[in-house]
Amino acid sequence: MQCDSAFEMLDAYLDGELSLDTSAALQGHLNACAWCSAHVADTARLQRALRSARGHFVPRAEFRQRIQKQVAPSRRRVWILPWVPMAAAMAAMAVFVFLSIGHRQTSDAIAEIADLHVNALASANQVDVVSTDRHTVKPWFQGRIPFTFNLPEFSGTDFTLVGGRMAYFHQQPGAQLIVSIHQHKISVLIFQESAGMEREFPRSAGVDRRTSFGMETWQSEKLRFVLVSDADPSGIDNLARLFKEANQ
């Protein structure tokens, strides 16, 4: 793929709007082109920053009530106990607020993780320490991150360790390992579990609607593991199992 035709698709690539084939072709170009990959990394940072515009303006409570009244279908119901509808409405609102806050936290955390993955792959230096040897990669993190973790043995599996790099999630340092399976790359991100993190991540594996990346995440001891990739779900699942076994 040539730079000019790739350039026009970079935004669509980040927005998850390209077909799998085109996306793969563009990924090939990004691996070779430092300029386009820097552009993608920049745009991903911008997109993350733009989330601060979400919910930036909050409607007044009186205005909310006015709209609710305007929209409510005219019901001719006689409430014997006047406090029942009010209590029901308050309960419903509490549930709604709880769910919507939870949902927003979840999607923000997932988006941040997806950005870390895209950033790493789009970067000219995908990894800071290049090695297929786990005994080289693990010690490299010593002194760079405030915790340690175990790397599984990859020999005899479909997986190859590409290397590792530093990653920051919520301003906390962590490890990002790049593992390849066939032509796909999987990011394994490891951070210290912090308060509230459990709520930010889904309990089960899934696909991020916005980026179409597959994800799997779990907590082990005090560490949070997140796997993200465009590889097929069984590949992500197998790698997750290896990491779970190594870090029991």
Place this chain on the structure above:
Amino acid sequence: MDAEFFEGAALPLFDQLYNLAHWLTGDRTDAEDLVQETYAKALKGIESFQEGTNFRAWMCRILRNTFLTSRSGLKVQKTVFLDDEESDAAVPAHSITPEFIALQVENSQLVINAIAALPIIYREVVLLCDVDELSYKEIAQVLAVPIGTVMSRLSRARNLLKQALIVQTTGRSPYAV
């Protein structure tokens, strides 16, 4: 499609629609008027909503069209739609060199100011995509333009934001020699 369906589907969009309205109008009173009119129009026209199509995009479209015909909407159109839209596609691929610049995105106030300063046709596309997370297809429905136009406007909008974020922090254009 009846009033009860409308209530269930439209009320959860209230905060999002209000945020969008305030971003478009830049003013609380105008935003409230716009949201109220949007709900009134949507409720009245709910029969024309086709089940199975995207309700959120439908509501955003009503809000956006209502905005364009409102007083504040007409005012901004006078100033921006004079812009030659053909210039959308004319961003030369390597005109800016991102690897040498650091975007000042950590300061959210700078980001907020940069969005507010965007011309309306770029502000709306960035809000719909990056803030409201509509797909290109949905945005194309809201703006009533082809998907190709969504893509070129979006790319131009993001480039404008990047430029604004560099200029704001250095206080001068980085491209000036």
